[in-house]
Amino acid sequence: MAALDAVVVGSGPNGLAAAVALARAGASVLVLEGDDEIGGGTRTAELTLPGFHHDVCSAVHPMGILSPFFRELGLSDHGLTWIRPPASVAHPLDDGDAVLLYRSVERTGEGLGADARAWSRLVGPFLDEPHRLLEDLLAPLRVPGSPLRMLRFGLRAAFSANRLARLWFRGERARALFAGCAGHSILPLGQPGTAALGLIFSFTAHVEDWPVARGGSHAIARALASLLESLGGRIETGVRVERLVDLPESRAVLFDTSPDQLARIAGDALPAGYRRRLARYRYGPGVFKLDWALDGPIPWRDPRCLEASTVHVGGSLEEIAASERDMYRGRHADRPYLILCQQSDFDDTRAPAGRRTGYAYCHVPHGSSLDRTQAVEAQVERFAPGFRDRILARHATPASAFQRYNPNYVGGAITGGVADVFQLFTRPVARLDPYSTPNPRLYLCSASTPPGGGVHGMCGYWAARSVLKRL
Numbered sequence: 148m149a150a151l152d153a154v155v156v157g158s159g160p161n162g163l164a165a166a167v168a169l170a171r172a173g174a175s176v177l178v179l180e181g182d183d184e185i186g187g188g189t190r191t192a193e194l195t196l197p198g199f200h201h202d203v204c205s206a207v208h209p210m211g212i213l214s215p216f217f218r219e220l221g222l223s224d225h226g227l228t229w230i231r232p233p234a235s236v237a238h239p240l241d242d243g244d245a246v247l248l249y250r251s252v253e254r255t256g257e258g259l260g261a262d263a264r265a266w267s268r269l270v271g272p273f274l275d276e277p278h279r280l281l282e283d284l285l286a287p288l289r290v291p292g293s294p295l296r297m298l299r300f301g302l303r304a305a306f307s308a309n310r311l312a313r314l315w316f317r318g319e320r321a322r323a324l325f326a327g328c329a330g331h332s333i334l335p336l337g338q339p340g341t342a343a344l345g346l347i348f349s350f351t352a353h354v355e356d357w358p359v360a361r362g363g364s365h366a367i368a369r370a371l372a373s374l375l376e377s378l379g380g381r382i383e384t385g386v387r388v389e390r391l392v393d394l395p396e397s398r399a400v401l402f403d404t405s406p407d408q409l410a411r412i413a414g415d416a417l418p419a420g421y422r423r424r425l426a427r428y429r430y431g432p433g434v435f436k437l438d439w440a441l442d443g444p445i446p447w448r449d450p451r452c453l454e455a456s457t458v459h460v461g462g463s464l465e466e467i468a469a470s471e472r473d474m475y476r477g478r479h480a481d482r483p484y485l486i487l488c489q490q491s492d493f494d495d496t497r498a499p500a501g502r503r504t505g506y507a508y509c510h511v512p513h514g515s516s517l518d519r520t521q522a523v524e525a526q527v528e529r530f531a532p533g534f535r536d537r538i539l540a541r542h543a544t545p546a547s548a549f550q551r552y553n554p555n556y557v558g559g560a561i562t563g564g565v566a567d568v569f570q571l572f573t574r575p576v577a578r579l580d581p582y583s584t585p586n587p588r589l590y591l592c593s594a595s596t597p598p599g600g601g602v603h604g605m606c607g608y609w610a611a612r613s614v615l616k617r618l
């Protein structure tokens with residue numbers, strides 16, 4: 148058999164995106180997936196009771212719907228339907244109504260009191276031609292296509308989320324809303340640069356309502372796989388790659404894996420110095436996740452919370468900052484900040500009629516095996532009294548179990564490694580072309596390369612471009 152152009156190890160969204168980008172350029176591609184099912188972080192399973200379909204990892208996809216690569220693929224022709232909720236985010240507070248993040252800046256401002264204009268001034272500059280800005284943000288370090296836009300973004304993004312929120316807003320509501328968005332960074336909110344993710348998540352909500360994938364997040368992987376196969380690419384599941392020599396002959400190998408697996412599998416095919424640099428890669432904190440089968444919608448004190456695909460549960464900026472500071476210092480927060488998703492409120496395929504699925508996770512120290520069920524449910528109960536009475540069944544996944552589920556989640560870290568200012572663009576190591584390695588046949592294409600975690604496929608896309616240059 149003639150040698151393949153490329154073998155991709157792993158079928159997460161980045162592995163599949165890389166394979167699609169290569170196949171579209173006419174390359175012959177084989178994807179090898181260790182699990183019995185494709186998808187990596189985009190799988191859906193009946194984790195609790197029959198008929199309740201839970202997203203095992205990713206749930207809500209602002210970066211998926213806005214991904215410059217996915218947008219040009221026509222994934223709807225391959226079965227992917229994005230369902231848009233009325234609001235992207237709800238942020239319940241103890242004393243008063245929840246804050247809602249709507250597509251409309253004006254409508255969002257109505258819930259922010261005196262900070263309405265400040266919110267508009269914060270996100271407004273990024274809303275003319277947002278897709279051009281996203282092309283620069285979801286890319287490796289390079290001369291930006293829109294330098295002025297990027298400069299403007301960078302001047303705000305360089306702040307810590309904590310500082311930007313305090314400087315920019317006067318009231319608790321806008322500060323909390325911004326902190327909830329910045330909390331996705333899995334970094335302490337006092338760290339410089341953490342405003343970046345707060346800004347990205349805030350302005351993208353005004354471009355697209357953060358959607359869920361109809362049927363479950365696995366629809367994203369299945370659409371990519373269907374497209375790949377239509378282009379002549381092949382996928383084999385149940386093939387865990389342990390050594391380079393076991394791979395079929397190919398001109399390039401792309402690893403949709405963690406850097407430590409790349410080093411281990413490639414072994415002597417990579418110089419010892421490069422492997423030592425990979426070994427210094429920082430993975431960061433993990434997550435503890437709960438999935439629930441519920442006998443109805445979550446009884447939020449403010450029922451408008453049911454309009455949002457994502458609910459940031461954690462109260463004020465100060466509280467969220469304390470939670471994230473604790474977990475980064477290796478402590479389990481007493482009142483953890485939660486990212487809670489309500490897919491079944493918008494997608495009736497997820498649960499039996501009248502019932503709901505529930506999904507929430509909090510950040511925990513690296514490798515934690517602690518069961519945080521009590522703390523997580525207490526936080527939901529705080530803003531939705533009677534929530535516990537709705538629970539029919541639950542499924543808990545501590546950080547340590549996430550690594551067993553997917554070896555890419557080292558220590559339970561879910562986004563491919565720490566994305567602070569030191570490691571965001573130098574992932575996995577500082578290198579002009581971060582996807583390439585010193586071995587011209589081997590590449591990394593996972594979330595441990597720029598632009599980092601999330602279901603957008605851009606790491607895979609850029610890795611494929613690097614491969615195509617050499618092929």
Ligand SMILES: Cc1cc2nc3c(=O)[nH]c(=O)nc-3n(C[C@H](O)[C@H](O)[C@H](O)COP(=O)(O)OP(=O)(O)OC[C@H]3O[C@@H](n4cnc5c(N)ncnc54)[C@H](O)[C@@H]3O)c2cc1C
Pocket residue numbers: 156157158159160161162163179180181182185186187188189203204205206207208209210211386387388389403404408434436508549553554555556561562563592593594595599600601602603606
């Ligand atoms: C709990 C949780 C919630 C999340 N929520 C969201 C969200 O709401 N929105 C969002 O955009 N992102 C979310 N993410 C992050 C997102 O899932 C990841 O950033 C994304 O899946 C990374 O894609 P990837 O292709 O780089 O790697 P993965 O998705 O991790 O895929 C890697 C694949 O490679 C396979 N593999 C690994 N090693 C080998 C080997 N040696 N041989 C063969 N196969 C191998 C694995 O089995 C896996 O299928 C979440 C993640 C988790 C865990």
